[in-house]
Amino acid sequence: MKNEHWLDQPKNIKLLWRGFIAVLALTVLAEFVVHLHPHFEVEGLFGFHAAYGFVVCLLMIVFAKGLGLLLKRPDSYYADSEKDGGNE
Amino acid sequence: MSSALILHPALILIAGALLLPFLRGTARSIAVLAAPTFALIALWLLPEGRLWEVAWLDYQLAPLAVDKLSRLFATIFALMAFAGGLFALRQESRLEMPAAFLYAGAAIGVALAGDLVTVFVFWEVMAVGSTLVLWSANTKTAWAASLRYAMVHLGGGVILFAGVTGHLLTTGDATFTRMQPDSIAHWLILIGFLINAGAPPLSAWLPDAYPEASWSGTVFLSAFTTKTAVYVLLRGFPGTEILIWVGLFMVFYGIVYALLENDMRRILAYSIINQVGFMIAGIGIGTEMALNGAAAHAFTHIIYKALLLMSAGAVLAATGRRKCSELGGLFHSMPIATICGTIGALAISSFPLTSGFISKSMISQAAADGHLQAVWLLLAAASAGVFLHAGIKFPWFVFFQKDSGLRPPDASGSMRWAMILFAFLCIALGVWPEPLYAILPYAVDYVPYTTAHVLTQLQLLLFSGLAFFVMLNYLKRTPTISLDVDWLYRKPLPGLARRLGTLLHGAMNAMERGVSGTLTGLADRLDAQRGPRGLLAKSWPTGSMALWVMVMLLAYLLFYYLG
Structure with a gap:
């Protein structure tokens, strides 16, 4: 296998992106023909699952980033202290 | 007990685990695949009900009890042992596979346990098996992680043990059925179960330990501990x-x-x-x-x-x-x-x-x-x-x-x-x-x-x-990690322990000095009276004798208190 895989070519990546966006649009537009049987009121809003999925993911990423500022350490953090007989 | 012809699937797998160290080459590969297969077949031949019953103290235990829920979990555990064994056939560590089968067998044992005592016994065997799987990675980090892992699980085991004991004493019944978190004993059981599920606040044991196992060890580890916890919660606290x-x-x-x-x-x-x-x-x-x-x-x-x-x-x-x-x-x-x-x-x-x-x-x-x-x-x-x-x-x-x-x-x-x-x-x-x-x-x-x-x-x-x-x-x-609760027992607690150790050490030294000061003082006085130049024993080399007497006296005192 050579380095030139079809996934390595930028024009194919662009094609994949277009296909992805087309599928995204289709899943939302399909709501015009499919009845969703909503259990809760919010579920009946047009494109609810799409918008909800997108927004909560943004929020989770932002939250994780924020928490990361507080909790992230270099990955040698424990190795340094446990070398000198820490708690082993 | 009409149990003569009934095979316990957990014991089949554990027997396989004990057999594996003696096998090599093709025979070993066949045994690795056969043990989970036999366990699975034995499991599906079992009828439903409490199949083994044993009287222990005042309690009726059922080490083998089958219903739909237990069969479902025992099935997936056996299937997992099979696929994990297949995946790990080329693992060079000779400890990992037997440990993993002991671990898987114990998980099946928990799933097929009809009473809380059997649950607890297999629960602890699981902790041992999984710790051994971690050890067999044979790296320094895995060793350190396995100690932390064992600490959390043995701690969880103690909590579960206390809960089970309390339950036995108050209800007089060992049967593992639905419970309510309405007493201290039941809360302890619930907490013991939840620790193995990776619930807060101790979730950190899981990402701390599992990724340190070998390339095949983590596959086994991912399956059994948390899912037996899900099983016991399903049965005990729905x-x-x-x-x-x-x-x-x-x-x-x-x-x-x-x-x-x-x-x-x-x-x-x-x-x-x-x-x-x-x-x-x-x-x-x-x-x-x-x-x-x-x-x-x-x-x-x-x-x-x-x-x-x-x-x-x-x-x-x-x-x-x-x-x-x-x-x-x-x-x-x-x-x-x-x-x-x-x-x-x-x-x-x-x-x-x-x-x-x-x-x-x-x-x-x-x-x-x-x-x-x-x-x-x-x-x-x-x-x-x-x-x-x-x-x-x-x-x-x-x-x-x-x-x-x-x-x-x-x-x-x-x-x-x-x-x-x-x-x-x-x-x-x-x-x-x-x-x-x-x-x-x-x-x-x-x-x-x-x-x-x-x-x-x-x-x-x-x-x-x-x-x-x-x-x-x-x-x-x-290239970073994120701090979790394990930080507490990896950073400040060991530091605290070290400082406490130094403090204790200092105190011990001071005490030793005090005691030996008194002893020499005493010995000097004894020496003065009964030493070679003393009044009472002029010819005895009692300088050291006095010390020996003191040691005997202290030992006597010690035994007196211990007795």
Whole structure:
């Protein structure tokens, strides 16, 4: 296998992106023909699952980033202290 | 007791574990595959009911009891031992496989235990087996992690033991049935169970320990401890409301930490907590639909999580690297691992036509049926988050993203077959869920494939995917770890212990000085009176004698108090 895989070519990546966006649009537009049987009121809003999925993911990423500022350490953090007989 | 002809599936696997160290080559490979197969056959030949009964003290124990729920879990544990054994056939450590089979056998033992005493015994055997699996990785970090792991699990075992003892004393009955968290004993049992499930505040033991095992060891570890905990909670505490909130916390904890993580197997370890969170939330909801969903999700989860960890294990075995920041572009030379890992990623994300879709949706459905809107919304958000942290992040950073230039060979032989087997099951259960639905504890009245369900799920997942790629810059991997509760017992506590040690040491020294001062003082006086120049014993070399007498006196005193 050579380095030139079809996934390595930028024009194919662009094609994949277009296909992805087309599928995204289709899943939302399909709501015009499919009845969703909503259990809760919010579920009946047009494109609810799409918008909800997108927004909560943004929020989770932002939250994780924020928490990361507080909790992230270099990955040698424990190795340094446990070398000198820490708690082993 | 008409137990003469009945074989206990757990004991078959444990016997296999004891036999393995004596075998080599082909005989060993055959035994590795035969032991779980025999256990599975023996399991399905068992009728339902309390099959073995033993009187112990004043209690009636049932070390072998079968119903639909226990058979479901014992089945998946045996299946997992088989596929894990196949995957690990080429593992060079000779300790790992026997340890893993002991561990798997004990998990089956818990699933088939009809009383709390048997549950506890197998619970502890599991802790031993899993610690041995960790040891067999034979690295310094694995050794250190195994000690922390053993500490948490032995601690959890003590809590469980206290709870079981309390339960036996107050009820006089050892039978393992539904309990309410209404007494201290039952709370202790619940806490003991939850520690093994990876529940807060001690969740950190899981991502701390599991990723330190060998390339095959983590595959075994991912399956048994947390899922036996799900099983005992399903049997012991269904409908306990607090579990809904514990489960939801775990779901989001897993997502957030996995998003921050760089080590591919730690990402998957956090995602175990996330997935177990769904099951525990289902157990908390407690309706038949929710309990079925939790049980089904445990079954499908074991398969796709093992598959994900097998693909990660294949990468680790081939490259020796674990960090996303050092991987990427592996699809060039590892197509099988890439495809199987991606199927596992789609299954964990509950994509239609995969096993996750037909199991997890039952839990959400139960929340909707119970009109628990907040719970339902949080579960939906969590489903989107699963795709984000495990469904895309893991395959993207390991197999795709920027090319790392690595061209390791693909998984071969038994590793490949184990991955293909589990990838097949992920799709097969997604396309044809009826066989799984038929062995769930309650009758299933649920149709996963409706146009509306497929469409809403696709919207939710695909737009989460969009969010991932839009935010890709914020998700760039950095060579970092994130602090968790294990920080407490890895940083300040050992420091405190060291300082306390120094303090105690100082105190001991001071005391020693004091005591020896008194002793020499005493000896001097004795010497003066009874020494060679003393009044009482002029000719005796009693200088040292006095000290010996003192030692004898002290020893006498000591024995007096001890006696």
